[in-house]
Amino acid sequence: MDFQMLKSIIEGLLFMAGDEGLNIKQISEITEQRPEVIEEAMNDLRADFERSKRGLQIVAIAGMYELVTLPEHAPYFEKMAYSPSRSSLSQAALETLSIVAYRQPITRVEIEEIRGVKSDRAIQTLTNKGLIEEVGRAEAIGRPILYGTTKSFLDYFGLSTIKELPDSSAFEQMDGLEEETQLLFEKLDGRQLTIEDVKEVEEQLEAGVQHEHEEEIR
Numbered sequence: 044m045d046f047q048m049l050k051s052i053i054e055g056l057l058f059m060a061g062d063e064g065l066n067i068k069q070i071s072e073i074t075e076q077r078p079e080v081i082e083e084a085m086n087d088l089r090a091d092f093e094r095s096k097r098g099l100q101i102v103a104i105a106g107m108y109e110l111v112t113l114p115e116h117a118p119y120f121e122k123m124a125y126s127p128s129r130s131s132l133s134q135a136a137l138e139t140l141s142i143v144a145y146r147q148p149i150t151r152v153e154i155e156e157i158r159g160v161k162s163d164r165a166i167q168t169l170t171n172k173g174l175i176e177e178v179g180r181a182e183a184i185g186r187p188i189l190y191g192t193t194k195s196f197l198d199y200f201g202l203s204t205i206k207e208l209p210d211s212s213a214f215e216q217m218d219g220l221e222e223e224t225q226l227l228f229e230k231l232d233g234r235q236l237t238i239e240d241v242k243e244v245e246e247q248l249e250a251g252v253q254h255e256h257e258e259e260i261r
Contacts, residue, residue: 049076050088057101057110061151061163063187064107107185120171132168139165140174144196144208148178148189166190174199 052074056065067085071078085108089101098116102109112120132140139162142154154162169175178191192205202208 044074044076046084046087049074049080049084050091053081053084053088054110057108059161060109061166062109062111063151063185064104064109066106066108066185069185070108132172133165135160135162135165136168140169140192140196143169143175143190144192144205147191147205148181149191150181150183150187150189152187154190 053070056070056073065073067078067081070076070085071081074081076084085101092100098113099110100113102111135158138158139154142157143149146153146157151162151166154166166175173193173195175190175196176193177188179189180186181189197203197205
C-alpha cells in the first residue's frame, strides 16, 4: 500500500473511531500492515497536522490515538454549543438521547447499531449540552466509553429519577426508535418539560398501543 494512502486511511479511521480512539494493533489489523509501519505512518501524520497548523491534532492517551480539536480553540466551540440559535436539538440528537435514556449505560457503537448511522456528532452535542456524560467503560476490546444521562437531563424534562420515564416496554409494539423519539420528545421546543408533559406522552403511548391492538382485531 502507498505510504500516503496509508496515512489518509489512518486519518479516516481515527475520525470514524471518535473519542474511543484506536491503538496501533487495531489499525494494523484493519489495514493489514505491520505495526511498525503503522507507527511510522502515525508519527508522520501527526507531524503533518502540526506543520500545517490545522484545527485538529492527533493525541495519544494510554496507547489509544484520537483525532481531537485544539484546546486553544475551546472558547469558540463553547460559543457554538451554547448559542441561542442552536438551543434546539436535531432529530439525530433526539434519537440518540432517547436511546441513551432508555438503554443506559450504552456505548457509541451500540447507539450506532440501533440508529444505523454514525452518531459521533449527536453524542458530542448532547455531551456539550450536559444531557449525557461518560459513566464508565465497557468490559470489551478497547474499553469503549459508556454513556448515561445526567442530572441536567432530569431537570430538563422535569423528572426526579430516570424511573419516571414512560415505560419502554410500550415501544416494543410500535415502530421502534422513530415512534419512541417522536412521542417522548415531541414537546421538546426549547422549554423545560414538566411531569404533566411526561404523563401526557405516556398516555399517548398507551393509546397508540391500544389503537394498534384494535386494528389487529378488525
